[in-house]
Amino acid sequence: xxxxxxxxxxxxxxxxxxxxxxxxxxxxxxxxxxxxxxxxxxxxxxxxxxxxxxxxxxxxxxxxxxxxxxxxxxxxxxxxxxxxxxxxxxxxxxxxxxxxxxxxxxxxxxxxxxxxxxxxxxxxxxxxxxxxxxxxxxxxxxxxxxxxxxxxxxxxxxxxxxxxxxxxxxxxxxxxxxxxxxxxxxxxxxxxxxxxxxxxxxxxxxxxxxxxxxxxxxxxxxxxxxxxxxxxxxxxxxxxx
Amino acid sequence: xxxxxxxxxxxxxxxxxxxxxxxxxxxxxxxxxxxxxxxxxxxxxxxxxxxxxxxxxxxxxxxxxxxxxxxxxxxxxxxxxxxxxxxxxxxxxxxxxxxxxxxxxxxxxxxxxxxxxxxxxxxxxxxxxxxxxxxxxxxxxxxxxxxxxxxxxxxxxxxxxxxxxxxxxxxxxxxxxxxxxxxxxxxxxxxxxxxxxxxxxxxxxxxxxxxxxxxxxxxxxxxxxxxxxxxxxxxxxxxxxxxxxxxxxxxxxxxxxxxxxxxxxxxxxxxxxxxxxxxxxxxxxxxxxxxxxxxxxxxxxxxxxxxxxxxxxxxxxxxxxxxxxxxxxxxxxxxxxxxxxxxxxx
Ligand SMILES: [Zn+2]
Numbered sequence: 001x002x003x004x005x006x007x008x009x010x011x012x013x014x015x016x017x018x019x020x021x022x023x024x025x026x027x028x029x030x031x032x033x034x035x036x037x038x039x040x041x042x043x044x045x046x047x048x049x050x051x052x053x054x055x056x057x058x059x060x061x062x063x064x065x066x067x068x069x070x071x072x073x074x075x076x077x078x079x080x081x082x083x084x085x086x087x088x089x090x091x092x093x094x095x096x097x098x099x100x101x102x103x104x105x106x107x108x109x110x111x112x113x114x115x116x117x118x119x120x121x122x123x124x125x126x127x128x129x130x131x132x133x134x135x136x137x138x139x140x141x142x143x144x145x146x147x148x149x150x151x152x153x154x155x156x157x158x159x160x161x162x163x164x165x166x167x168x169x170x171x172x173x174x175x176x177x178x179x180x181x182x183x184x185x186x187x188x189x190x191x192x193x194x195x196x197x198x199x200x201x202x203x204x205x206x207x208x209x210x211x212x213x214x215x216x217x218x219x220x221x222x223x224x225x226x227x228x229x230x231x232x233x234x235x236x237x238x239x240x241x
Numbered sequence: 242x243x244x245x246x247x248x249x250x251x252x253x254x255x256x257x258x259x260x261x262x263x264x265x266x267x268x269x270x271x272x273x274x275x276x277x278x279x280x281x282x283x284x285x286x287x288x289x290x291x292x293x294x295x296x297x298x299x300x301x302x303x304x305x306x307x308x309x310x311x312x313x314x315x316x317x318x319x320x321x322x323x324x325x326x327x328x329x330x331x332x333x334x335x336x337x338x339x340x341x342x343x344x345x346x347x348x349x350x351x352x353x354x355x356x357x358x359x360x361x362x363x364x365x366x367x368x369x370x371x372x373x374x375x376x377x378x379x380x381x382x383x384x385x386x387x388x389x390x391x392x393x394x395x396x397x398x399x400x401x402x403x404x405x406x407x408x409x410x411x412x413x414x415x416x417x418x419x420x421x422x423x424x425x426x427x428x429x430x431x432x433x434x435x436x437x438x439x440x441x442x443x444x445x446x447x448x449x450x451x452x453x454x455x456x457x458x459x460x461x462x463x464x465x466x467x468x469x470x471x472x473x474x475x476x477x478x479x480x481x482x483x484x485x486x487x488x489x490x491x492x493x494x495x496x497x498x499x500x501x502x503x504x505x506x507x508x509x510x511x512x513x514x515x516x517x518x519x520x521x522x523x524x525x526x527x528x529x530x531x532x533x534x535x536x537x538x539x540x541x542x543x544x545x546x547x548x549x550x551x552x553x554x555x556x557x558x559x560x561x562x563x564x565x566x567x568x569x570x571x572x573x574x575x576x577x578x579x580x581x582x583x584x585x586x587x
């Protein structure tokens with residue numbers, strides 16, 4: 001099976017082409033956040049380099065979130081539309097699981113995280129068992145304090161992701177210093193090859209319903225819910241006219 | 242070249258709160274024009290929330306694509322090009338359409354045509370009659386109010402524009418003050434029809450020697466009038482308020498358009514954009530145009546005044562025939578603008 005894997009969930013842009021578990025080509029750039037302009041040309045050139053045409057791809061895998069809303073939308077729209085228009089399979093992979101998977105440390109608790117501003121993070125709690133990535137706690141938008149409180153029960157935790165650097169001191173403060181390991185920097189950037197590997201084991205999704213996992217409602221919706229005591233809106237939000 | 246050839250363009254439009262995909266034949270015939278509107282969603286907030294709009298677009302984009310192809314009864318191999326709105330508009334919303342259009346163009350090796358949303362609005366009129374040049378267009382919508390000169394096909398030059406609020410924006414703000422639901426344009430139009438222009442609101446910039454518009458003074462005058470009445474416990478007639486407001490907007494739009502018609506002799510005057518659906522404006526322009534025997538007035542059809550992809554397909558066709566195309570690095574340009582007409586001072 002030939003897989004095109006894409007990650008635009010944060011500043012790094014990573015694309016990979018796989019034939020089953022074999023890597024055919026990959027590219028990762030981390031110099032701009034202009035994924036809208038760079039994603040499609042990089043997919044086209046990577047495919048041309050290995051002599052693949054769009055129809056040759058069997059499955060498209062994409063980092064579905066969490067991450068930058070705009071970044072996610074560019075990756076997900078591209079992946080979703082490619083899969084739909086080519087009538088190929090589509091698989092979404094957690095953009096945090098991608099970082100956890102690359103750590104490869106059997107039995108130890110792995111916590112990938114992204115900065116979500118104001119002392120909040122997007123984070124998941126993972127563990128590798130018999131070479132398989134297990135989710136101990138699904139990806140969530142959480143206060144760093146709360147996350148650390150949750151992690152106190154574990155003997156040893158590996159933090160991964162480039163944003164861990166700015167929380168380094170706080171994390172070491174809140175958890176027992178000797179229990180915390182910060183993954184080395186080569187693991188801090190997502191590799192689309194890993195997305196492809198994770199996608200191999202997942203079932204394809206229904207393309208039309210596929211959207212990013214933002215893990216947060218918009219500010220406007222939060223306020224609207226508050227004002228309306230959590231009641232829902234009667235009319236369909238979007239209508240064909 | 243075979244003149245019978247049918248050339249099909251698949252067009253995408255996601256610049257604001259409508260997700261739309263269309264199939265247009267030879268830039269003049271709509272085979273399908275699927276529009277998913279988010280009006281209900283944004284009603285909750287009293288106006289368009291960009292992040293919410295972007296999220297809806299991504300839910301809708303391939304659904305609209307599927308329906309557009311099946312309603313047109315065509316498949317990808319029947320298509321000749323893909324057109325997409327790349328600006329102006331909300332950046333997050335534009336990005337969804339641009340990404341989707343690029344994916345389809347790449348997947349099926351089709352040329353990609355970037356379309357200015359405002360050119361799209363103008364070309365909604367193409368479905369009424371072929372455009373003849375030179376032409377002048379009055380574009381009035383929630384985001385824009387401008388007079389555009391078209392010396393020849395695929396050339397657009399701004400003659401005048403609003404200095405502050407767009408006309409549609411003023412309609413929405415006034416609607417809020419009157420307690421109407423968003424978007425209020427249609428309801429104000431209906432109320433105005435029943436009322437009289439009795440408040441004598443200001444007509445801004447009519448004396449100035451240019452083709453620009455301003456609506457913020459009118460908006461403030463309106464709000465002050467209503468607030469003052471509330472303070473002194475006086476009840477104002479809603480219909481008369483609406484009629485007075487609308488007449489002021491229409492007077493400004495029509496006067497400046499007529500002035501531009503004198504300065505730029507044209508064969509056609511095109512009325513387009515969301516506010517072009519306003520009956521008061523349509524009638525006023527019809528009346529004025531009786532004084533211009535040689536100018537044909539083309540009003541965009543009501544069902545194509547709002548945002549839709551068919552108009553993008555029509556404008557895209559003309560751009561394509563004039564050798565406009567984009568690479569896969571096409572990006573959204575939220576502040577995209579036409580150039581100003583030569584000699585104009587901004
Ligand atoms: Zn518009």
